[in-house]
Amino acid sequence: MHVARLLLSTLTAAMSLAACAPATDKAPAAAPTPPPQASVREINLPISINAVMVALVDHASEPIWLDAxxxxxxxxxxxxxxxxxxxxxxxxxxxxxxxxxxxxxxWVRDPEWIRMADEMSNSGMDALSAVKARNIDQLTAAGDRLVASCNACHVAFKPDLPSMGLYKSPDYPPPQP
Ligand code: HEC
Incomplete structure (x- = not known):
């Protein structure tokens, strides 16, 4: 790991030196090499995915269905x-x-999980277009796509009893006046 990094930085240094050297021939300059990618920082959520379901996923989606x-x-x-x-x-x-x-x-290492999670994200983007267009038919279609994404993933991944004892709040969304 360290060796690889050292090699990379040596290479980059050598290349930038070469770029600074006065041109001695008429060969077209090579395209600039992008800098080596910084190592991707791993991010972990401070709460469980189960809690995200209750506090964010469910909280956002229920009102979308009601709005339709x-x-x-x-x-x-x-x-x-x-x-x-x-x-x-x-x-x-x-x-x-x-x-x-x-x-x-x-779960997050499973490609199926990622695919289904992306489907939920794309349904949200559909809902966004529908809302911006104030188009109820589009919003209904987006809501249908959204609920299908929840169900598909729950069938595939959700254990009978959610981990960490968190369930959907029975009072959300609040009853409409
Ligand atoms: C990519 C997979 C995936 C998608 C998409 C998904 N869920 Fe979940 N959901 C889960 C899993 C897995 C759990 C259980 C987590 C655990 O037990 O740690 C869960 C748990 C929940 C819970 C808490 C447990 C309960 O039964 O009350 C709620 C509420 C929930 N999901 C709602 C939704 C809604 C609404 C959607 C769609 C808008 C959705 N989920 C989309 C995988 C998913």
Whole structure:
């Protein structure tokens, strides 16, 4: 690892030296070499994926489904809908990082998990377009795609009893007046 890094930096140094040397022939200059990629920092969630499900995934998606039935009537309502769409799109990416749940790191290594999580994220992006266009049919279609993504993954990965004893809040979303 260290040796590889040392080699890389030596190589880069040699190349930049070569780039600075005065041109002695008319050969076209080589395309600049991009700097070596910094090593990717591993990020872990401070909570379990199960908790992300309850606090973010579910919290964002339920109102989207409700909005498709009873569309917002005010600008503020549509802005809320937009935030929920953003949250859904983000949550599909968030659950690709392992958190503190006992199964998290195994799940995020599974390509099927990633595919299904991306599907949830893409459904959120569909919801975002629908909300921006104020288009209820599109929002309904996005909601259907979203719920299909939840179900597909739960069938494949969700244990009967969620880890760490966290369940969906029965009071969310709050009843509409
Ligand atoms: C990529 C896989 C995946 C996707 C997509 C997914 N879930 Fe989950 N979900 C899980 C897993 C796995 C658990 C159980 C986690 C555990 O036990 O540690 C879970 C747990 C939950 C829980 C908490 C447990 C419970 O039964 O109350 C809720 C709520 C939930 N998911 C809602 C949703 C909703 C709503 C969607 C779609 C908008 C969704 N999930 C999409 C994998 C997924």
């Amino acid at each position: 039935y009873r569309p917002p009537t005010t600008d503020a309502g549509w802005r809320e809908a937009e935030h929920h769409a953003y949250q859904s799109a983000l949550s599909g990416k968030t659950i690709q990082l392992a958190g503190t749940g006992p199964n998290d790191s195994e």
